[in-house]
Amino acid sequence: MENNLKCQDSQKKLLKLFLSTLYISTFTFGGGFVIITFMKRKFVDELHWIEEDEMLDLTALAQSAPGAIAVNASILVGWRIAGFFGILIAIIGTILPPMLILSVISFFYSTFASNLYVALVLKGMQAGVAAVILDVVCELGLNIVKEKSIIKNLVMIVGFIATFFFHVNVIYIIVIATIVGIGKELWRFKEVKK
Amino acid sequence: MIYLELFLSFIQVGMFSIGGGYAAMPLIQSQVVTKHGWLTMSGYTDLITISGMTPGPIAINSATFAGMRIAGIGGAIIATLGCILPSCLIVSFLAFLYYRYKEMSALKSILSSLRPAIVALIASAGLSILSLVLFNGESIQPSNINWIDGGIFLFAFFLLRKYKWNPILVMCFCGVVGLSLHLLL
Incomplete structure (x- = not known):
C-alpha cells in the first residue's frame, strides 16, 4: 500500500516535470539563458524542487558542457528531480514542442518569416523576454550583493563588463571564475596551515 | 544512407558547440552547406x-x-537525436560528479565563485536582448530609440517586479500589446 502510494507520487512528479518542461519549451524564444530564467521561476520559486544556489550551479554545468544550454539544463534538472527517468522525460518535454512547431513551419516558412503581423508579435514578445530575464537578474544579483563578499562582487562586475562590453567568450569567463575559486581555496588552505 | 550521414553530422554539431544557441550556427553551416551541400x-x-x-x-x-528539409520527418527526428546525444552523455556524467562531490570544500569554493559569473552572463544576455529591442539592431544613439517597445519593456518589468506576474503570461501579453500598439500608432 505504502509502496503503491510512493509509486503514484513519483509518477505525479514525472508528469509534472514533463508538463513543466513542455510548457517552458513551447513559450521560450531564443537562446539558453532565456530558458534558464524561466526554469528558475518554475522549479525554484514555484515548485521549490531546487535551491537557488543549486540552480546557478546547474546553469554553470549546462553552460560548460557542449550542446544546447536548454537541453543540458533540462537534463540536469531531470536528473536532480527523478534520476534516469527524469532525464528522459525532461529531454522529451524540451525537444517535442520545437520539433512539432518547426516541422509544421518548414512547409510554409517563407510566408511565415515575411509576415508583418508575426514580426510585430515577436517584437513585442522580445521586449517581454528582456523584462523577464532582467527581473530574474535583479533578484540573483541582489542576493550576491547581500553576501558582501568582495571577491564575488568583483567576479560579477568584471564578468559582466567583459561579456557585455568586450564580448569576451563565455568559456574564458567560466575558466577564470574557476581559477579564482581554486585560488581562494589554496589561500584558505595556507591560512589554516599557518 | 542519408539518415546515417545526417545523424553523424549532427552528432558533430552537438559535440563541438560549446556555449549554446548561436555557437552551433557555424558548425551547422559547415556540415549542412559546405561539406554535404544539403542546403x-x-x-x-x-x-x-x-x-x-x-x-x-x-x-x-x-x-x-x-x-526536415533534407529527409522529411525521419530526418528531423534523426538530426535532433544526433544533436542531443553528446550532451546527454557528457551532462549526465557532470551531474553525477556534481552531486557526488559538491560537498567537497574545493568544489564548494569553485562553485561559489562561479555563481556570480553566471549571474553576470545572464545579465549580459538579458541586456543584449534589451538593446536589440530598444535600438532595432541599429547603432546605439538616443535618436534610434524605439519608444513603443521600450515602453512595453518597462511596463512588463513593472508587472514582474511589483506584481510577480507569471513570466510566460507577461511575454504573451507583450506580444499582443506590441501588435496592437504598432497597428494603432
Whole structure:
C-alpha cells in the first residue's frame, strides 16, 4: 500500500516535470539563458524542487558542457528531480514542442518569416523576454550583493563588463571564475596551515 | 544512407558547440552547406531566421529544420537525436560528479565563485536582448530609440517586479500589446 502510494507520487512528479518542461519549451524564444530564467521561476520559486544556489550551479554545468544550454539544463534538472527517468522525460518535454512547431513551419516558412503581423508579435514578445530575464537578474544579483563578499562582487562586475562590453567568450569567463575559486581555496588552505 | 550521414553530422554539431544557441550556427553551416551541400546558402539563412523566431532552443530548432528539409520527418527526428546525444552523455556524467562531490570544500569554493559569473552572463544576455529591442539592431544613439517597445519593456518589468506576474503570461501579453500598439500608432 505504502509502496503503491510512493509509486503514484513519483509518477505525479514525472508528469509534472514533463508538463513543466513542455510548457517552458513551447513559450521560450531564443537562446539558453532565456530558458534558464524561466526554469528558475518554475522549479525554484514555484515548485521549490531546487535551491537557488543549486540552480546557478546547474546553469554553470549546462553552460560548460557542449550542446544546447536548454537541453543540458533540462537534463540536469531531470536528473536532480527523478534520476534516469527524469532525464528522459525532461529531454522529451524540451525537444517535442520545437520539433512539432518547426516541422509544421518548414512547409510554409517563407510566408511565415515575411509576415508583418508575426514580426510585430515577436517584437513585442522580445521586449517581454528582456523584462523577464532582467527581473530574474535583479533578484540573483541582489542576493550576491547581500553576501558582501568582495571577491564575488568583483567576479560579477568584471564578468559582466567583459561579456557585455568586450564580448569576451563565455568559456574564458567560466575558466577564470574557476581559477579564482581554486585560488581562494589554496589561500584558505595556507591560512589554516599557518 | 542519408539518415546515417545526417545523424553523424549532427552528432558533430552537438559535440563541438560549446556555449549554446548561436555557437552551433557555424558548425551547422559547415556540415549542412559546405561539406554535404544539403542546403544552399539562402536555405541556410532561412534556417537561422526561423530557428530564432520560433520557440525552443536554437540548436534543436535548426537541427529539426535542416533534417526536415533534407529527409522529411525521419530526418528531423534523426538530426535532433544526433544533436542531443553528446550532451546527454557528457551532462549526465557532470551531474553525477556534481552531486557526488559538491560537498567537497574545493568544489564548494569553485562553485561559489562561479555563481556570480553566471549571474553576470545572464545579465549580459538579458541586456543584449534589451538593446536589440530598444535600438532595432541599429547603432546605439538616443535618436534610434524605439519608444513603443521600450515602453512595453518597462511596463512588463513593472508587472514582474511589483506584481510577480507569471513570466510566460507577461511575454504573451507583450506580444499582443506590441501588435496592437504598432497597428494603432
